[in-house]
Amino acid sequence: MAKLILSMDGLVLKEFTLSKERTTIGRKAHNDIQIDNLAVSGEHAVVVTILSDSFLEDLGSTNGTLVNGQTVKKHFLQNNDVIELGKYKLKFVSDGPVQTKAADFEKTMILRPGALRPQPPAPTPAPAPAAPGAVKPAAAPGAAPVAPPAAPAPAPRVAPPVAPQRAGVLQLLSGSNAGRQLDLTKPLTTLGKPGVQVAVITRRPQGFFITHVEGANFPIVNGKTLDSQAHALGDHDVIEIAGVKMEFFFKT
Protein backbone atom coordinates (compact mmCIF):
# COMPACT_ATOMS: atom_id res chain seq x y z
CA MET A 1 0.00 0.00 0.00
CA ALA A 2 1.21 3.50 -0.76
CA LYS A 3 2.21 5.85 2.04
CA LEU A 4 2.94 9.48 2.79
CA ILE A 5 6.01 10.45 4.82
CA LEU A 6 5.61 13.72 6.72
CA SER A 7 8.74 15.77 7.30
CA MET A 8 9.84 19.31 8.12
CA ASP A 9 13.30 20.76 7.48
CA GLY A 10 14.50 17.30 6.43
CA LEU A 11 13.37 15.74 9.70
CA VAL A 12 10.95 12.81 9.32
CA LEU A 13 7.98 13.24 11.67
CA LYS A 14 5.56 10.46 10.83
CA GLU A 15 4.44 7.94 8.22
CA PHE A 16 0.86 7.51 7.04
CA THR A 17 -0.43 4.52 5.08
CA LEU A 18 -3.05 5.34 2.46
CA SER A 19 -5.45 2.59 3.50
CA LYS A 20 -8.66 4.56 3.07
CA GLU A 21 -10.38 5.76 -0.08
CA ARG A 22 -10.15 9.35 1.24
CA THR A 23 -7.27 10.51 3.40
CA THR A 24 -7.78 14.11 4.53
CA ILE A 25 -4.98 16.54 5.36
CA GLY A 26 -5.47 19.72 7.41
CA ARG A 27 -4.96 21.68 10.60
CA LYS A 28 -8.15 20.57 12.36
CA ALA A 29 -8.13 17.49 14.58
CA HIS A 30 -10.61 15.44 12.56
CA ASN A 31 -8.21 15.12 9.62
CA ASP A 32 -6.51 11.79 8.98
CA ILE A 33 -3.24 13.66 8.67
CA GLN A 34 -3.31 16.55 11.10
CA ILE A 35 -0.67 19.26 10.70
CA ASP A 36 -1.08 21.76 13.48
CA ASN A 37 0.39 24.84 11.83
CA LEU A 38 -1.26 28.14 10.96
CA ALA A 39 0.01 28.02 7.37
CA VAL A 40 -2.12 24.92 6.87
CA SER A 41 -5.86 25.36 6.31
CA GLY A 42 -8.41 23.59 8.51
CA GLU A 43 -9.33 21.28 5.63
CA HIS A 44 -6.38 21.70 3.33
CA ALA A 45 -6.27 18.79 0.90
CA VAL A 46 -7.38 15.22 0.34
CA VAL A 47 -5.76 12.14 -1.19
CA VAL A 48 -8.23 9.88 -2.98
CA THR A 49 -6.94 6.36 -3.44
CA ILE A 50 -8.56 4.09 -6.01
CA LEU A 51 -6.96 0.65 -5.83
CA SER A 52 -3.34 1.30 -6.81
CA ASP A 53 -3.75 4.91 -7.94
CA SER A 54 -3.74 7.97 -5.64
CA PHE A 55 -4.93 11.47 -6.49
CA LEU A 56 -4.20 14.63 -4.51
CA GLU A 57 -6.77 17.41 -4.48
CA ASP A 58 -6.44 20.83 -2.90
CA LEU A 59 -9.64 21.71 -1.03
CA GLY A 60 -9.42 25.45 -1.72
CA SER A 61 -6.75 26.03 0.92
CA THR A 62 -5.59 29.56 1.73
CA ASN A 63 -1.92 29.00 1.01
CA GLY A 64 -2.22 26.34 -1.66
CA THR A 65 -0.65 22.92 -2.21
CA LEU A 66 2.54 22.31 -4.15
CA VAL A 67 3.72 19.10 -5.78
CA ASN A 68 7.39 19.03 -6.79
CA GLY A 69 7.45 22.82 -6.57
CA GLN A 70 4.35 23.41 -8.71
CA THR A 71 1.00 24.64 -7.40
CA VAL A 72 -1.65 22.03 -8.06
CA LYS A 73 -5.41 21.86 -7.82
CA LYS A 74 -5.65 18.19 -8.67
CA HIS A 75 -2.72 15.83 -9.22
CA PHE A 76 -2.23 12.16 -10.08
CA LEU A 77 0.46 11.14 -7.56
CA GLN A 78 3.53 9.31 -8.83
CA ASN A 79 6.16 7.53 -6.75
CA ASN A 80 8.49 9.98 -4.93
CA ASP A 81 6.31 13.04 -5.54
CA VAL A 82 6.83 15.65 -2.81
CA ILE A 83 3.74 17.50 -1.60
CA GLU A 84 4.35 20.81 0.19
CA LEU A 85 1.97 22.51 2.60
CA GLY A 86 3.67 25.54 4.10
CA LYS A 87 6.93 24.35 5.64
CA TYR A 88 5.79 20.75 5.77
CA LYS A 89 6.59 18.13 3.18
CA LEU A 90 4.76 14.90 2.44
CA LYS A 91 6.61 12.42 0.27
CA PHE A 92 4.44 9.98 -1.66
CA VAL A 93 5.89 6.47 -1.85
CA SER A 94 3.98 3.86 -3.83
CA ASP A 95 4.73 0.23 -3.21
CA GLY A 96 5.09 -0.31 -6.95
CA PRO A 97 3.43 -3.71 -7.25
CA VAL A 98 3.54 -3.55 -11.02
CA GLN A 99 7.31 -3.71 -11.11
CA THR A 100 7.76 -6.50 -8.60
CA LYS A 101 4.94 -8.82 -9.53
CA ALA A 102 4.18 -7.84 -13.08
CA ALA A 103 3.03 -11.20 -14.32
CA ASP A 104 0.43 -11.67 -11.61
CA PHE A 105 -0.64 -8.13 -11.22
CA GLU A 106 -1.37 -7.36 -14.81
CA LYS A 107 -3.86 -10.14 -15.19
CA THR A 108 -7.10 -8.62 -16.37
CA MET A 109 -9.66 -8.67 -13.61
CA ILE A 110 -13.32 -7.82 -13.51
CA LEU A 111 -14.33 -4.90 -11.38
CA ARG A 112 -17.86 -5.18 -10.14
CA PRO A 113 -19.90 -2.01 -9.87
CA GLY A 114 -19.81 -0.78 -6.29
CA ALA A 115 -16.77 -2.85 -5.38
CA LEU A 116 -14.92 0.31 -4.45
CA ARG A 117 -17.37 1.45 -1.83
CA PRO A 118 -18.65 -0.41 1.20
CA GLN A 119 -22.05 -1.72 0.17
CA PRO A 120 -24.59 -4.18 1.48
CA PRO A 121 -24.58 -7.47 -0.41
CA ALA A 122 -26.20 -7.27 -3.82
CA PRO A 123 -29.94 -8.06 -3.80
CA THR A 124 -29.58 -10.52 -6.68
CA PRO A 125 -28.38 -14.00 -5.71
CA ALA A 126 -24.64 -13.57 -5.50
CA PRO A 127 -22.57 -15.90 -7.66
CA ALA A 128 -20.54 -18.51 -5.85
CA PRO A 129 -17.40 -17.10 -4.28
CA ALA A 130 -14.41 -17.42 -6.52
CA ALA A 131 -12.53 -20.65 -6.14
CA PRO A 132 -8.76 -20.62 -5.67
CA GLY A 133 -7.15 -19.40 -8.82
CA ALA A 134 -10.29 -17.84 -10.18
CA VAL A 135 -10.82 -14.19 -10.90
CA LYS A 136 -11.43 -12.23 -7.75
CA PRO A 137 -14.13 -9.63 -7.75
CA ALA A 138 -11.65 -6.84 -7.63
CA ALA A 139 -11.68 -5.64 -4.06
CA ALA A 140 -13.17 -5.96 -0.67
CA PRO A 141 -14.01 -2.46 0.51
CA GLY A 142 -10.79 -0.58 0.84
CA ALA A 143 -8.57 -3.56 0.22
CA ALA A 144 -6.11 -3.92 -2.62
CA PRO A 145 -7.10 -6.35 -5.36
CA VAL A 146 -5.85 -9.84 -4.70
CA ALA A 147 -3.81 -11.20 -7.53
CA PRO A 148 -4.67 -14.75 -8.52
CA PRO A 149 -2.01 -17.30 -7.64
CA ALA A 150 0.68 -17.75 -10.23
CA ALA A 151 0.00 -20.20 -13.03
CA PRO A 152 1.45 -23.62 -12.36
CA ALA A 153 5.02 -24.14 -13.49
CA PRO A 154 5.34 -21.10 -15.68
CA ALA A 155 7.89 -21.53 -18.39
CA PRO A 156 8.28 -18.02 -19.71
CA ARG A 157 10.19 -17.49 -22.85
CA VAL A 158 13.38 -15.70 -22.01
CA ALA A 159 13.43 -12.20 -23.37
CA PRO A 160 16.53 -11.66 -25.44
CA PRO A 161 19.11 -9.55 -23.67
CA VAL A 162 18.65 -5.99 -24.74
CA ALA A 163 21.98 -4.67 -25.89
CA PRO A 164 22.51 -0.94 -26.00
CA GLN A 165 21.10 -0.10 -29.38
CA ARG A 166 23.58 0.99 -32.02
CA ALA A 167 22.36 3.49 -34.56
CA GLY A 168 22.00 2.12 -38.08
CA VAL A 169 22.54 4.04 -41.32
CA LEU A 170 21.71 3.29 -44.94
CA GLN A 171 23.82 4.81 -47.71
CA LEU A 172 22.65 4.71 -51.32
CA LEU A 173 25.32 3.34 -53.66
CA SER A 174 23.55 3.68 -57.02
CA GLY A 175 20.66 5.54 -58.62
CA SER A 176 20.06 9.26 -58.83
CA ASN A 177 20.51 9.82 -55.09
CA ALA A 178 23.78 7.85 -54.81
CA GLY A 179 25.80 8.93 -51.81
CA ARG A 180 22.84 10.06 -49.77
CA GLN A 181 22.61 8.68 -46.21
CA LEU A 182 19.50 7.76 -44.29
CA ASP A 183 19.48 7.36 -40.49
CA LEU A 184 17.34 4.40 -39.47
CA THR A 185 15.76 6.04 -36.43
CA LYS A 186 12.16 4.95 -36.91
CA PRO A 187 10.91 1.51 -35.78
CA LEU A 188 10.01 0.87 -39.44
CA THR A 189 11.60 2.25 -42.60
CA THR A 190 10.23 1.29 -46.01
CA LEU A 191 12.40 1.07 -49.12
CA GLY A 192 11.58 0.71 -52.81
CA LYS A 193 8.68 1.69 -55.03
CA PRO A 194 5.07 0.97 -53.99
CA GLY A 195 3.45 -1.34 -56.54
CA VAL A 196 6.83 -2.51 -57.83
CA GLN A 197 8.95 -3.73 -54.95
CA VAL A 198 8.87 -2.70 -51.31
CA ALA A 199 10.92 -3.94 -48.37
CA VAL A 200 10.96 -2.76 -44.78
CA ILE A 201 13.79 -2.40 -42.28
CA THR A 202 12.63 -2.91 -38.69
CA ARG A 203 14.60 -1.54 -35.76
CA ARG A 204 14.37 -4.00 -32.89
CA PRO A 205 16.18 -4.42 -29.56
CA GLN A 206 18.22 -7.21 -31.17
CA GLY A 207 19.29 -5.12 -34.16
CA PHE A 208 18.04 -4.31 -37.65
CA PHE A 209 16.09 -6.70 -39.88
CA ILE A 210 15.03 -6.48 -43.51
CA THR A 211 11.77 -8.09 -44.71
CA HIS A 212 10.06 -8.29 -48.09
CA VAL A 213 6.68 -6.48 -48.16
CA GLU A 214 5.33 -6.50 -51.72
CA GLY A 215 6.29 -7.11 -55.35
CA ALA A 216 7.38 -10.16 -57.35
CA ASN A 217 11.09 -9.62 -56.65
CA PHE A 218 12.61 -10.16 -53.25
CA PRO A 219 15.42 -8.04 -51.81
CA ILE A 220 19.01 -9.10 -52.44
CA VAL A 221 21.56 -8.93 -49.60
CA ASN A 222 25.27 -9.41 -50.44
CA GLY A 223 24.29 -10.97 -53.79
CA LYS A 224 21.90 -13.50 -52.22
CA THR A 225 18.13 -13.25 -52.82
CA LEU A 226 16.08 -13.39 -49.61
CA ASP A 227 12.93 -15.39 -49.00
CA SER A 228 9.86 -14.05 -47.18
CA GLN A 229 11.54 -14.37 -43.76
CA ALA A 230 13.05 -11.44 -41.90
CA HIS A 231 16.82 -11.22 -42.36
CA ALA A 232 19.18 -9.78 -39.76
CA LEU A 233 21.40 -7.06 -41.20
CA GLY A 234 25.15 -7.12 -40.51
CA ASP A 235 27.60 -4.23 -40.64
CA HIS A 236 28.37 -3.21 -44.26
CA ASP A 237 25.78 -5.51 -45.85
CA VAL A 238 24.91 -4.43 -49.40
CA ILE A 239 21.18 -4.46 -50.15
CA GLU A 240 19.56 -4.30 -53.60
CA ILE A 241 15.92 -3.30 -53.94
CA ALA A 242 14.13 -2.34 -57.18
CA GLY A 243 17.49 -2.06 -58.92
CA VAL A 244 18.98 0.35 -56.36
CA LYS A 245 22.00 -0.69 -54.32
CA MET A 246 22.56 0.54 -50.80
CA GLU A 247 24.88 -0.23 -47.93
CA PHE A 248 23.85 -0.77 -44.32
CA PHE A 249 26.29 0.07 -41.54
CA PHE A 250 26.34 0.84 -37.84
CA LYS A 251 27.23 4.36 -36.81
CA THR A 252 30.43 4.44 -34.80
Added chain:
Amino acid sequence: MLEVASATDPGMVRSNNEDSIASDASRGLAVLADGMGGYNAGEVASGIATTVITTEMQQLLDQNPPYAIDESTGKAVAEKLLRNQVSRANTSIYQAAQSQPQYAGMGTTLVVALYYDNKVAVAHVGDSRLYRFRDDQLEQITRDHSLLQEQIDSGLLTKEQAKLSANKNLVTRALGIDPTVETEIHEYETKVGDIYLLCSDGLCDMVSDEDIGMALQTLGANLKLCVHQLVQMANDNGGRDNVSVILIRVLREFPAPRGVLSKVLGWLR
Protein backbone atom coordinates in the same frame (compact mmCIF):
# COMPACT_ATOMS: atom_id res chain seq x y z
CA MET B 1 -14.73 -8.51 -50.42
CA LEU B 2 -12.50 -8.79 -47.34
CA GLU B 3 -8.90 -9.80 -46.76
CA VAL B 4 -8.20 -11.12 -43.26
CA ALA B 5 -4.93 -11.90 -41.47
CA SER B 6 -4.59 -12.80 -37.81
CA ALA B 7 -2.22 -14.05 -35.13
CA THR B 8 -2.28 -14.83 -31.44
CA ASP B 9 0.80 -15.20 -29.26
CA PRO B 10 1.36 -15.92 -25.55
CA GLY B 11 3.80 -13.02 -25.28
CA MET B 12 7.13 -13.06 -23.46
CA VAL B 13 6.02 -13.60 -19.85
CA ARG B 14 2.94 -15.82 -19.74
CA SER B 15 3.28 -19.54 -20.34
CA ASN B 16 -0.29 -19.99 -21.59
CA ASN B 17 -2.43 -18.08 -24.06
CA GLU B 18 -5.84 -17.05 -22.72
CA ASP B 19 -6.76 -15.17 -25.89
CA SER B 20 -8.86 -16.76 -28.57
CA ILE B 21 -9.57 -15.61 -32.13
CA ALA B 22 -11.73 -16.73 -35.05
CA SER B 23 -12.67 -15.30 -38.42
CA ASP B 24 -14.70 -16.16 -41.51
CA ALA B 25 -13.86 -13.80 -44.37
CA SER B 26 -16.57 -15.13 -46.69
CA ARG B 27 -19.29 -14.30 -44.15
CA GLY B 28 -17.61 -11.07 -43.04
CA LEU B 29 -17.13 -12.15 -39.43
CA ALA B 30 -14.22 -11.70 -36.99
CA VAL B 31 -14.22 -12.55 -33.27
CA LEU B 32 -11.54 -11.88 -30.65
CA ALA B 33 -11.76 -12.75 -26.94
CA ASP B 34 -9.34 -12.23 -24.04
CA GLY B 35 -10.07 -14.66 -21.23
CA MET B 36 -9.39 -14.30 -17.54
CA GLY B 37 -9.45 -16.69 -14.62
CA GLY B 38 -6.95 -18.91 -12.89
CA TYR B 39 -5.13 -21.88 -14.37
CA ASN B 40 -6.60 -22.49 -17.81
CA ALA B 41 -10.12 -21.20 -17.09
CA GLY B 42 -9.38 -18.02 -19.08
CA GLU B 43 -8.68 -20.09 -22.16
CA VAL B 44 -11.89 -22.01 -21.64
CA ALA B 45 -13.93 -18.82 -21.36
CA SER B 46 -12.43 -17.13 -24.42
CA GLY B 47 -12.64 -20.42 -26.36
CA ILE B 48 -16.35 -20.81 -25.60
CA ALA B 49 -16.97 -17.19 -26.66
CA THR B 50 -15.28 -17.46 -30.06
CA THR B 51 -16.63 -20.95 -30.81
CA VAL B 52 -20.24 -20.24 -29.84
CA ILE B 53 -20.37 -16.92 -31.66
CA THR B 54 -18.63 -18.12 -34.82
CA THR B 55 -20.54 -21.36 -35.29
CA GLU B 56 -23.92 -19.88 -34.41
CA MET B 57 -23.41 -16.81 -36.56
CA GLN B 58 -22.27 -18.88 -39.54
CA GLN B 59 -25.52 -20.84 -39.45
CA LEU B 60 -27.75 -17.87 -38.76
CA LEU B 61 -26.17 -15.66 -41.44
CA ASP B 62 -26.94 -18.26 -44.10
CA GLN B 63 -30.63 -18.12 -43.20
CA ASN B 64 -31.07 -14.52 -42.10
CA PRO B 65 -29.59 -11.80 -44.31
CA PRO B 66 -27.94 -9.35 -41.87
CA TYR B 67 -28.96 -6.31 -43.96
CA ALA B 68 -32.69 -7.02 -43.69
CA ILE B 69 -34.60 -4.70 -41.40
CA ASP B 70 -35.88 -6.31 -38.25
CA GLU B 71 -39.51 -5.30 -37.85
CA SER B 72 -39.57 -5.31 -34.07
CA THR B 73 -36.60 -2.94 -33.65
CA GLY B 74 -36.48 -1.10 -36.98
CA LYS B 75 -32.74 -1.82 -37.14
CA ALA B 76 -30.71 -4.21 -39.26
CA VAL B 77 -30.97 -7.87 -38.36
CA ALA B 78 -27.20 -7.88 -37.83
CA GLU B 79 -27.53 -6.12 -34.50
CA LYS B 80 -30.09 -8.58 -33.19
CA LEU B 81 -28.00 -11.55 -34.34
CA LEU B 82 -24.93 -10.17 -32.59
CA ARG B 83 -26.75 -9.31 -29.39
CA ASN B 84 -28.39 -12.73 -29.18
CA GLN B 85 -25.22 -14.68 -29.88
CA VAL B 86 -23.08 -12.67 -27.45
CA SER B 87 -25.79 -13.26 -24.90
CA ARG B 88 -25.79 -16.96 -25.67
CA ALA B 89 -22.00 -17.13 -25.27
CA ASN B 90 -22.36 -15.32 -21.95
CA THR B 91 -24.86 -17.91 -20.75
CA SER B 92 -22.63 -20.82 -21.81
CA ILE B 93 -19.62 -19.41 -19.96
CA TYR B 94 -21.67 -18.45 -16.91
CA GLN B 95 -23.21 -21.91 -16.64
CA ALA B 96 -19.85 -23.65 -17.07
CA ALA B 97 -18.39 -21.40 -14.38
CA GLN B 98 -21.28 -22.18 -12.04
CA SER B 99 -21.24 -25.94 -12.55
CA GLN B 100 -17.50 -26.64 -12.67
CA PRO B 101 -15.61 -25.52 -9.56
CA GLN B 102 -12.33 -25.22 -11.45
CA TYR B 103 -13.96 -22.68 -13.80
CA ALA B 104 -15.60 -20.57 -11.08
CA GLY B 105 -15.18 -16.87 -11.74
CA MET B 106 -13.85 -17.23 -15.27
CA GLY B 107 -14.80 -14.62 -17.82
CA THR B 108 -13.70 -13.01 -21.05
CA THR B 109 -13.69 -9.70 -22.85
CA LEU B 110 -14.89 -9.71 -26.44
CA VAL B 111 -14.93 -7.76 -29.68
CA VAL B 112 -16.87 -8.92 -32.76
CA ALA B 113 -16.99 -7.30 -36.20
CA LEU B 114 -19.66 -8.26 -38.74
CA TYR B 115 -19.39 -6.82 -42.27
CA TYR B 116 -22.47 -6.52 -44.49
CA ASP B 117 -23.93 -4.04 -46.98
CA ASN B 118 -20.90 -1.67 -46.96
CA LYS B 119 -21.14 -1.45 -43.18
CA VAL B 120 -19.54 -3.01 -40.16
CA ALA B 121 -21.46 -3.79 -36.98
CA VAL B 122 -19.17 -3.86 -33.95
CA ALA B 123 -20.12 -5.54 -30.69
CA HIS B 124 -17.85 -5.35 -27.67
CA VAL B 125 -17.66 -6.08 -23.97
CA GLY B 126 -14.65 -5.13 -21.84
CA ASP B 127 -11.29 -3.84 -23.06
CA SER B 128 -10.71 -5.70 -26.32
CA ARG B 129 -10.69 -3.09 -29.05
CA LEU B 130 -11.47 -2.28 -32.65
CA TYR B 131 -9.48 0.37 -34.51
CA ARG B 132 -10.02 1.73 -38.01
CA PHE B 133 -7.16 2.81 -40.27
CA ARG B 134 -8.48 5.15 -42.98
CA ASP B 135 -6.68 7.84 -45.00
CA ASP B 136 -3.44 7.18 -43.05
CA GLN B 137 -5.22 7.89 -39.74
CA LEU B 138 -5.68 5.35 -36.97
CA GLU B 139 -8.83 5.79 -34.95
CA GLN B 140 -10.01 3.81 -31.93
CA ILE B 141 -13.64 2.91 -32.58
CA THR B 142 -14.60 1.04 -29.41
CA ARG B 143 -14.47 2.54 -25.94
CA ASP B 144 -13.19 0.19 -23.25
CA HIS B 145 -15.50 -0.88 -20.47
CA SER B 146 -12.79 -0.33 -17.88
CA LEU B 147 -12.10 1.60 -14.70
CA LEU B 148 -9.49 3.63 -16.56
CA GLN B 149 -11.90 4.68 -19.32
CA GLU B 150 -14.46 5.68 -16.69
CA GLN B 151 -11.82 7.77 -14.94
CA ILE B 152 -10.93 9.43 -18.25
CA ASP B 153 -14.60 10.07 -19.02
CA SER B 154 -15.23 11.60 -15.60
CA GLY B 155 -12.23 13.91 -16.03
CA LEU B 156 -10.25 12.37 -13.18
CA LEU B 157 -7.43 11.42 -15.56
CA THR B 158 -6.23 12.71 -18.90
CA LYS B 159 -5.29 10.24 -21.64
CA GLU B 160 -1.62 11.01 -20.96
CA GLN B 161 -1.97 10.33 -17.23
CA ALA B 162 -3.84 7.13 -17.95
CA LYS B 163 -0.65 5.65 -19.40
CA LEU B 164 0.91 5.92 -15.93
CA SER B 165 -2.00 4.33 -14.11
CA ALA B 166 -1.51 1.09 -12.23
CA ASN B 167 -5.17 0.19 -12.72
CA LYS B 168 -4.87 -0.71 -16.41
CA ASN B 169 -6.18 -4.21 -16.02
CA LEU B 170 -9.58 -3.66 -14.43
CA VAL B 171 -12.56 -4.17 -16.71
CA THR B 172 -16.06 -3.21 -15.66
CA ARG B 173 -17.85 -5.60 -18.01
CA ALA B 174 -17.05 -9.13 -19.12
CA LEU B 175 -18.77 -12.22 -20.49
CA GLY B 176 -19.52 -15.08 -18.08
CA ILE B 177 -19.48 -13.11 -14.84
CA ASP B 178 -23.21 -12.46 -14.46
CA PRO B 179 -26.31 -14.26 -15.84
CA THR B 180 -26.85 -11.44 -18.32
CA VAL B 181 -24.41 -9.19 -20.14
CA GLU B 182 -24.74 -5.68 -21.49
CA THR B 183 -23.27 -5.65 -25.01
CA GLU B 184 -22.39 -2.41 -26.76
CA ILE B 185 -23.17 -2.52 -30.49
CA HIS B 186 -22.66 0.19 -33.09
CA GLU B 187 -22.71 0.32 -36.86
CA TYR B 188 -20.27 2.19 -39.14
CA GLU B 189 -20.03 2.78 -42.88
CA THR B 190 -17.00 1.14 -44.50
CA LYS B 191 -14.88 2.43 -47.37
CA VAL B 192 -12.78 0.50 -49.83
CA GLY B 193 -9.20 0.50 -48.54
CA ASP B 194 -10.11 0.68 -44.85
CA ILE B 195 -8.10 -1.59 -42.57
CA TYR B 196 -9.78 -2.69 -39.34
CA LEU B 197 -7.76 -3.91 -36.38
CA LEU B 198 -9.22 -6.09 -33.64
CA CYS B 199 -6.82 -6.56 -30.73
CA SER B 200 -6.50 -7.68 -27.13
CA ASP B 201 -5.04 -5.34 -24.50
CA GLY B 202 -1.72 -7.18 -24.90
CA LEU B 203 -1.19 -5.10 -28.04
CA CYS B 204 -2.50 -1.67 -27.11
CA ASP B 205 -0.92 -1.73 -23.62
CA MET B 206 2.52 -2.54 -25.05
CA VAL B 207 2.52 -0.59 -28.35
CA SER B 208 1.49 3.07 -28.66
CA ASP B 209 -1.31 4.00 -31.06
CA GLU B 210 1.28 6.00 -32.97
CA ASP B 211 3.47 2.92 -33.58
CA ILE B 212 0.44 0.79 -34.47
CA GLY B 213 -0.51 3.44 -37.04
CA MET B 214 3.02 3.46 -38.44
CA ALA B 215 3.00 -0.32 -38.85
CA LEU B 216 -0.34 -0.17 -40.68
CA GLN B 217 0.85 2.66 -42.88
CA THR B 218 4.15 1.08 -43.92
CA LEU B 219 3.09 -2.57 -44.03
CA GLY B 220 -0.60 -2.23 -44.91
CA ALA B 221 0.17 -3.64 -48.36
CA ASN B 222 1.03 -6.98 -46.76
CA LEU B 223 -1.46 -7.79 -43.99
CA LYS B 224 0.24 -11.04 -42.96
CA LEU B 225 3.53 -9.28 -42.43
CA CYS B 226 1.78 -6.42 -40.66
CA VAL B 227 0.11 -8.81 -38.18
CA HIS B 228 3.47 -10.41 -37.52
CA GLN B 229 5.08 -7.00 -37.05
CA LEU B 230 2.44 -5.86 -34.52
CA VAL B 231 2.88 -9.01 -32.41
CA GLN B 232 6.65 -8.63 -32.63
CA MET B 233 6.48 -4.98 -31.52
CA ALA B 234 4.40 -5.97 -28.46
CA ASN B 235 6.93 -8.67 -27.61
CA ASP B 236 9.94 -6.42 -28.22
CA ASN B 237 8.40 -3.94 -25.76
CA GLY B 238 8.20 -6.61 -23.06
CA GLY B 239 5.25 -8.78 -24.19
CA ARG B 240 3.81 -8.85 -20.68
CA ASP B 241 0.44 -10.18 -21.80
CA ASN B 242 -0.96 -12.43 -24.50
CA VAL B 243 -1.14 -10.60 -27.83
CA SER B 244 -3.86 -11.14 -30.41
CA VAL B 245 -4.38 -9.26 -33.63
CA ILE B 246 -6.90 -9.57 -36.48
CA LEU B 247 -6.53 -7.27 -39.49
CA ILE B 248 -9.33 -6.88 -42.03
CA ARG B 249 -9.00 -4.96 -45.27
CA VAL B 250 -12.02 -3.92 -47.33
CA LEU B 251 -11.04 -4.94 -50.87
CA ARG B 252 -14.17 -3.76 -52.69
CA GLU B 253 -17.69 -2.59 -52.02
CA PHE B 254 -20.14 -5.19 -50.78
CA PRO B 255 -23.66 -3.74 -51.06
CA ALA B 256 -26.54 -5.97 -50.06
CA PRO B 257 -28.00 -7.75 -53.08
CA ARG B 258 -31.07 -5.74 -54.06
CA GLY B 259 -33.07 -6.80 -57.07
CA VAL B 260 -34.96 -4.45 -59.39
CA LEU B 261 -38.17 -5.32 -57.57
CA SER B 262 -36.88 -4.34 -54.14
CA LYS B 263 -35.53 -1.10 -55.62
CA VAL B 264 -38.94 -0.26 -57.01
CA LEU B 265 -40.51 -1.07 -53.69
CA GLY B 266 -37.90 1.14 -52.06
CA TRP B 267 -38.96 4.10 -54.24
CA LEU B 268 -42.61 3.55 -53.57
CA ARG B 269 -42.17 3.44 -49.82
